[in-house]
Amino acid sequence: MSVLQHLPPGRFIEAAGRGSRQTKHTVQVSFIVMLLMATMALFSANVNADVPNAVPPEGEYSGIHVEQPIEFPHDIHADVNEINCMYCHTYARRSKVAGIPPTSKCMGCHSIIATDKPRIQKLTEYWENKESPKWKKVHDVPDFVHFTHEKHIKRFVIDNEDLQVENVSEVCAFCHGEVKKMTVADKVKPLTMGFCQRCHQANDGPSDCWHCHK
Amino acid sequence: MGWGGVGATLVGCDMPSTVTLEEGKEEVVSYLVPEEFVIPGVGVWYASTCRQCPSGCGIHGRVREGRVLKLEGNPESSINKGRLCQMGQAGLQAHYNPDRISKPQIRRGSSLVDATWEEAYGLIAEKTANISGSKFAWMTGSVSGHQSVLLQAHLESIGSGNHFVHETINNAIWAKVSEDMLGDSNPRIRLDKAQSVLSFGADFLGTWGSPLHFSTEYAKFRTSPRGTLIQVEPNMTLTGANADLWVASKPGTEGALALGIANQLVSKHSLSMSGLPSSVQSLIRSYTMDETVTATGVDADRIADIASTLKRRSPSVVLAGASAQGHEHGYQCVAAAMVLNIILGNIGETIESNGEFAYASMAPVSGNTQSLVAFSQAAADKRFDVVFFSGVNPVYTAPKSLGLQENMANIPFKVVFSHFNDETTAMADVVLPLASGEEDWGTHVAPYQAGVGEISIQQPLMEPLSKDTRGFGDILLTLLKKRKESAYEGFADYYAYLRNAFSTIPAEHKNGASDDQFWADVLSAGLIDVGVTDKPLNVTAVEFNMPKELGNSSDMVLAPSARLGFWDGRHANLPWLQEAPDQISKVVWDSWAELHPSTAKKIGVKEGDMVKIASASGEINVKVYIYKGVHPDVIAVPLGQGHDAGFSRYAKDRGVNSLSILDPKVDKMTGELALYSTNVKVTKAAKTDDVLVRFGGSETQIGRKLVSTVSADVYERTEGGDHVA
Numbered sequence: 001m002s003v004l005q006h007l008p009p010g011r012f013i014e015a016a017g018r019g020s021r022q023t024k025h026t027v028q029v030s031f032i033v034m035l036l037m038a039t040m041a042l043f044s045a046n047v048n049a050d051v052p053n054a055v056p057p058e059g060e061y062s063g064i065h066v067e068q069p070i071e072f073p074h075d076i077h078a079d080v081n082e083i084n085c086m087y088c089h090t091y092a093r094r095s096k097v098a099g100i101p102p103t104s105k106c107m108g109c110h111s112i113i114a115t116d117k118p119r120i121q122k123l124t125e126y127w128e129n130k131e132s133p134k135w136k137k138v139h140d141v142p143d144f145v146h147f148t149h150e151k152h153i154k155r156f157v158i159d160n161e162d163l164q165v166e167n168v169s170e171v172c173a174f175c176h177g178e179v180k181k182m183t184v185a186d187k188v189k190p191l192t193m194g195f196c197q198r199c200h201q202a203n204d205g206p207s208d209c210w211h212c213h214k
Numbered sequence: 215m216g217w218g219g220v221g222a223t224l225v226g227c228d229m230p231s232t233v234t235l236e237e238g239k240e241e242v243v244s245y246l247v248p249e250e251f252v253i254p255g256v257g258v259w260y261a262s263t264c265r266q267c268p269s270g271c272g273i274h275g276r277v278r279e280g281r282v283l284k285l286e287g288n289p290e291s292s293i294n295k296g297r298l299c300q301m302g303q304a305g306l307q308a309h310y311n312p313d314r315i316s317k318p319q320i321r322r323g324s325s326l327v328d329a330t331w332e333e334a335y336g337l338i339a340e341k342t343a344n345i346s347g348s349k350f351a352w353m354t355g356s357v358s359g360h361q362s363v364l365l366q367a368h369l370e371s372i373g374s375g376n377h378f379v380h381e382t383i384n385n386a387i388w389a390k391v392s393e394d395m396l397g398d399s400n401p402r403i404r405l406d407k408a409q410s411v412l413s414f415g416a417d418f419l420g421t422w423g424s425p426l427h428f429s430t431e432y433a434k435f436r437t438s439p440r441g442t443l444i445q446v447e448p449n450m451t452l453t454g455a456n457a458d459l460w461v462a463s464k465p466g467t468e469g470a471l472a473l474g475i476a477n478q479l480v481s482k483h484s485l486s487m488s489g490l491p492s493s494v495q496s497l498i499r500s501y502t503m504d505e506t507v508t509a510t511g512v513d514a515d516r517i518a519d520i521a522s523t524l525k526r527r528s529p530s531v532v533l534a535g536a537s538a539q540g541h542e543h544g545y546q547c548v549a550a551a552m553v554l555n556i557i558l559g560n561i562g563e564t565i566e567s568n569g570e571f572a573y574a575s576m577a578p579v580s581g582n583t584q585s586l587v588a589f590s591q592a593a594a595d596k597r598f599d600v601v602f603f604s605g606v607n608p609v610y611t612a613p614k615s616l617g618l619q620e621n622m623a624n625i626p627f628k629v630v631f632s633h634f635n636d637e638t639t640a641m642a643d644v645v646l647p648l649a650s651g652e653e654d655w656g657t658h659v660a661p662y663q664a665g666v667g668e669i670s671i672q673q674p675l676m677e678p679l680s681k682d683t684r685g686f687g688d689i690l691l692t693l694l695k696k697r698k699e700s701a702y703e704g705f706a707d708y709y710a711y712l713r714n715a716f717s718t719i720p721a722e723h724k725n726g727a728s729d730d731q732f733w734a735d736v737l738s739a740g741l742i743d744v745g746v747t748d749k750p751l752n753v754t755a756v757e758f759n760m761p762k763e764l765g766n767s768s769d770m771v772l773a774p775s776a777r778l779g780f781w782d783g784r785h786a787n788l789p790w791l792q793e794a795p796d797q798i799s800k801v802v803w804d805s806w807a808e809l810h811p812s813t814a815k816k817i818g819v820k821e822g823d824m825v826k827i828a829s830a831s832g833e834i835n836v837k838v839y840i841y842k843g844v845h846p847d848v849i850a851v852p853l854g855q856g857h858d859a860g861f862s863r864y865a866k867d868r869g870v871n872s873l874s875i876l877d878p879k880v881d882k883m884t885g886e887l888a889l890y891s892t893n894v895k896v897t898k899a900a901k902t903d904d905v906l907v908r909f910g911g912s913e914t915q916i917g918r919k920l921v922s923t924v925s926a927d928v929y930e931r932t933e934g935g936d937h938v939a
Contacts, residue, residue, distance in 0.1 A: 063237050064237055064238065066237050066238035067238070091253050091254050091255065094253050094256070095253045095254055095255035095256050096255040096256075097254050097255035099244070099253075099254035099255065100242055100243070100244035101244060102244050102245040102246065102247060102248045103244055103245070103246045103247070104245075104246060104247040104248075127246075130246060131246070132243050132244045132245065132246050133243075133244075134241045134242075134243050135241065135242050135243065135244075136237075136238040136239075136240070136241060136242070137236075137237070137238070137239070137240040137241065137242045138237050138238065140236060140237075140240065187237050
């Protein structure tokens, strides 16, 4: 049953531009799956209403809390002030890595905003010394795994016509958890092969070995 | 049951692994202020110049997150046209090498100890303060561009004219013969226009001239109609392995063979000798077929065939390289090859003028071995008090018989600029750690350019890995400032010097661009063509003779052949090149001696056995590789290995240095070391446990039809039609 639950609903197949490739058989299968999904939705809280055309990956993880050079408050930025994740992590949709925003970007706001706060004063000190803070990496995959943010953002955000781009944090949350409720990010998703694999099955992602191990 | 299997797999994939659980271990540092076009995770390509050999190929380096990750050829460069050889690719390993020197070192008693730049500069200033010009010398590898300008300025500031430019792999005699007979030391070779090439040991696909350039020209030569390549050499090179006809020559007989072919062209194919001095005409007449066969041991049919091929497949070009020039009569051997070009009418057809680089002070100064011999003698005569070395490792490349190592002791103060500790830094009083080729600024003018005058820009592809290394130009500038502050005080560093130099370049090269735009364009392209001045060829065939007796020794001859890989030994510390199987023997991580099967049988050795190679000047023990592509009287031991322990963890205790046992013979006309003229006795030595590791198990196809062949005769008889001879 848990396997069936992750088969993609037919709507996703169309949304991904593959409608023309469906045979009658797959349409029927999709229809049956949709019925099943509708039934199961009553019992399952897994389908996230904020990200249409997507089945969020399953799995939780409890990572250690990593001390950072500055306790960056994601909550103040993303939740209180509703700044879009992709405003600072602008590389996520352009590159395999999401990237830490350049220090110049922080200073773009913080040479004026909240300059009396100790964290901002520490940031300013870095800036004036022409240094960037040495952040500790929290989310990572092994070197033999090729993961690209760009493709995932394309699939769940750029090509996802039904998604309001304001809700992009819900897509980020698939793998990073609710960062907007955290200060510095903690790892709350396992990011293991099984975690990736189940999501790829559920969302019709590629399953060939070489897609990730190349 | 089936579900259970799937479940088990998924659990396996969810097992925590140490690599995925390393939260908070690695650091991730953002850019402070990135360039607008920089995206983390996406590479940006910057143009620069390869420094792995003197050819001066243009390169592109892929840079990501401030690290250079991959080098490729710059398609804009007329030299390599986007290609890059294995040595160039391995430039990254020179850059990231764990054995790089990261601090200046100063000799304290018998050992070198780490020091600061202030201490090193202070000591140099003290030792050179009141030095007379004649007591000071520079020894460098081939040099060009603004480094050459500053180096000359430094010599002038001391009042010295002693600049020894040394390269073991060189075209010095070819250049001298070309200068004497064509009036241009660096003529343009049109492989692309030639229908046939006769090469006396010129390994133009591997080590002769500008290998990548000639590789692309060779590709044109081989396409419709397909040119014919004939290679004459004592042991097969990469070029020889590509030849249609490969002729094994006894070292030193190349000149005789060239004259014999000339004789055939004149007597059988009615080509004219007019224009040649009468002494050379009678020399050619004296090399009748019988005489040539006796002198060279090459079959009469083969000699006739080579002559008729050159005549039939015209225009041709005749080249001469290391194995033809490496004799006491090396000049004559190369001159005989050039005479063939004159008789065949190749001058102006396939051998053209290259013009002359317009800015003499930046023009390439190419190294040779005559300088090594002269330097060793000067050191023996105690002529120098202070010598600076850069881009050379003479203690390794000099045959032991020159006594260079002992003579170095006569130089009281030796400063070595280097990336690595090696045999020469081991004798230094001060070692200055250089920035790598990927960290430094420079301008380079390639020694061989096909009719253009490109200045290739070397720009850093990343920040220096170590804060205590310095660029070559930066060090020169600092030294100059200490001697002539007023002339150089305006330049904060070598970058500022180069930037200024490009501001003052004549406006005709700027295409109307603003100064900043011009500089950006030059950096982006990686080069600028400033043109050449005309310098037409002027054929003046010189007189020369050819010794009939070649010592007639019953001993064998040692061939220290060079490879595009370790080059003259400078790259033995790069694991990629150690790991890359040799082009001929497929040996990895080792030295070997190439021996003809008949000779091996005579000596009683088989592959992997150890032989002792003894010359009058020393002996080496090395494992045998048995191969038909070597003359029966020759034992070939390629260059590169046999370094002292200090050089590198990768080259340590590995193989032998065949240069070390060469006799101190030189070409009598040019003073170049006669590298292919050392007689050796080869005897079987005690076998060790060490095995000869080779890729590829067999020299034959063992009937597997990997490459099917059919003789022309059979093809004509069974398939009909014409065949191309």
